Amino acid sequence: MSEVKDIVVKQPKESLFSKKNKKLLSDPLNDANPITVQVLGICSALAITVQVEQALVMSASVLFVMIGGNVIVSMLRNVIPSRIRIIVQLVIVASLVIIVDQVLKAYLPDVAEKLSVFVGLIITNCIIMGRLEAYALGNKVWPSFLDAIGNAMGYAWILVVVAVVREIFGSGKLMGFLLFGESVGSPDELGAIYKMGYFNNNMMILPPMALIVVGIIIWVQRSKNQKLIEEN
C-alpha cells in the first residue's frame, strides 16, 4: 500500500466550484441529459407525468435517492469489492428508496397513492444505477454529489415539462388548478372554452403521448444542438 501512495501525484487542490465541477452540474441539463440524450429512466417519465404534482414529488424523490446513493457509494468506493458492487449499490439504493417511500406515505399520502409502485421502482431507475456505476464508483465525494444533483435536475426538468404539457392539454389543469373552468357537468357549469366546443385531449393522459412529447423535446433539442445527432 505504501508504494501506491508514493506514486500518486499530488494534484493542486480544486476549488469547490471549478469549471470542471460546474460542468458536472450543467452538462446533464442539456448535452448529457439522462432522458433525452442517454435515454435512461424513460419508464418513470411515461408513467408519472400525468400531473405536475406527481412529477415534482417524483423528481424530489429521485434527487434525494441519487444524492444519497452517489455520496455513500463514493465514500465506500475503495472498500467495495468490485465483484459484488452491484449488490452493494442495490442495498444502498433500496434503503434510501424505502426511506423516501415511508416519508411520502406519512406526509403526502395522496401523492404517494398516485405514484403507487413507481416510488419503489426508483430502485430500478437506470439513471441512478448508471451514475453509481459510471461516476460515483470512480470519483471523490464532492464531485459525486454535484453529479447527482446535475443528473437529478436533468431528469426533473424533462419530467416537469412533459407533465405541464400533459396536464394542461390532458385535463385542463395545472398543479390541480382548473385553468379553463369545469370540463364536465351541466352546460351552465362549464368553463367558457368548453362551452365553445373545446375538449380536453384524452390521448395526453395515456402513456403513449408522454413518449411523443419526450420525442418532441428530443427533436427540438437536437435541432438546436446539432452535435447530439447520432450518425448511422
Next chain:
Amino acid sequence: MKGLHKFLDEKIAPPFKEGGKLRKFWPMYDALETFAFVPGHTTHKGSHVRDGIDLKRTMFLVIVALIPCLLFGIYNIGFQYDAILTEAGRIDWLGESRHATWLEMFIYGAPMVLPMVIVSYAVGLGIEILFGIINGHSINEGFLVSGMLIPLVMPVDCPLWMVAVGTAFAVVIAKEVFGGTGMNILNVALTARAFMFFAYPTKMSGNNVWFHTGYSDSLTAAASPNVIDTYTGATPLGLLVDTADGATLVEVITNKGGGFDFSLWNSFMGFIPGSIGSTSVLMCLIGAAILIATGIGSWRIMAWAIVGGALMGGFFNYLGSLEAFADNLYLDIPWYHQLCLGGFAFGVVFMATDPVSAAQTTRGKMWYGLLIGILAILIRTANPAYPEGIMLAILFMNVMAPTIDHYVIEGNIKKRMKRAKLAIA
C-alpha cells in the same frame, strides 16, 4: 397549355429561382408547377427506367378512386337525417310533408363534408409547405391523398378544429418526423383517425356522433325546429352491445334498431350510419376497380385481407354456434356481413394498400393482407370497445410490414443459396 407553361416559366418563376428574391418560397412555386405539368426530371445514375406517371399523377388517380365514396358519403348524411325525421314521426322536409329527394339529401350533406375537406387540406398542406421551406425541399405530394382520406374517415358530427388538430398531429408525427412522403412508417390518415379516436373519444365513437341532426337557424344557441336534440342511434357494431338479453341477431339487425335497417343489402350499399365515406362497400369496390385497373393499388393485399377477414369471421361463427358462447351476439354476425360493416372495405381498399406503409414483397403482401383481415375482425369481435378494428389492425401491420419483408427476403436468399450450393457440388 404551352402558353401557360411559358407564362409560368417566364413571368412567375424568376424570383423563385436561384438567387431570386423569393428563393425561400421555391417549394411553393415548385408544387404549383409540377402539379400543372409533368416535371422534366430525368434519372441521373444507373439504369433505372423512369415511369411516365409520377407521384403527383399517381396520387391524383387515388383521389379519383375516392370520389365515389366522397359523393356517396355526402348523400348518406342527408339520407340519415331524413331517416331520423321519419323515426321521430315527422316527415317534414323543409316544412313540406314529404321525404327528401336524393338531390336534396346531397345538398344537405355537402355543407358538412366540404368544410372538413378544406380544413384537412389547408392544415396538412400548410404544414407541408412550412417544412418544405424550412428544409429547402420541394413540397411532397403525398398529402393529396391523405387530405381526402382524413375527412372520409371522420364521423359527421366531428368539429372542424378536431379535424385540424388530428391532421396536424398526423402530418407532423407520422410523416415529417420520419422524413416526409415515402418515409412514413404509419398510414398518415389512419394515424389522424387513431389519434382522434383516443384523444376525443366522446366525439369519435359512441352512439350519437354518426348523425347530423339538423342545422341551427343562427349562431345563437336557440336551435331551429328542424334540429333534433341529442338523437341517439347506435352503429350496428355498437347496437349489439346494448341489446337486451334473449334477442337473436336477426331480430337485432332487422328490427330497425335505432331506426335503421342494418340488413346485408343496406350495409353493402351503405345506407347505414358510420364514418362519412366508409359506409358503402359498393363505392369502395368501384374505387378498388379503379386502383387495380390503373395498377396503383395492390390487388393481392385487398384479396388476402378479405380472405383473412372471412376466415376469422367464419371461425367466430363456428365459436358462436357452440354452447359456451351462445349469448355472445357478436359471434353470430355472418362472416360475409362482417366484411360489409364498419370501415372494413374502405380500410382494406384505400388504407391497407398505401404503397409506402404496406409490405413491398409479393409474398409479404400476402401475409400483410391476410393478417390485416384476421386482426380487424378479431379486434372488433373480441373487444366491442374498439369497433374500429380495421384501423388498429392496419396500423399494427404497418409497423410489422418491414419485419415481414425482411423474412421474405431472408427466406428467398436461403433458398437461392441452397440452389447455388447444389450447383457447385
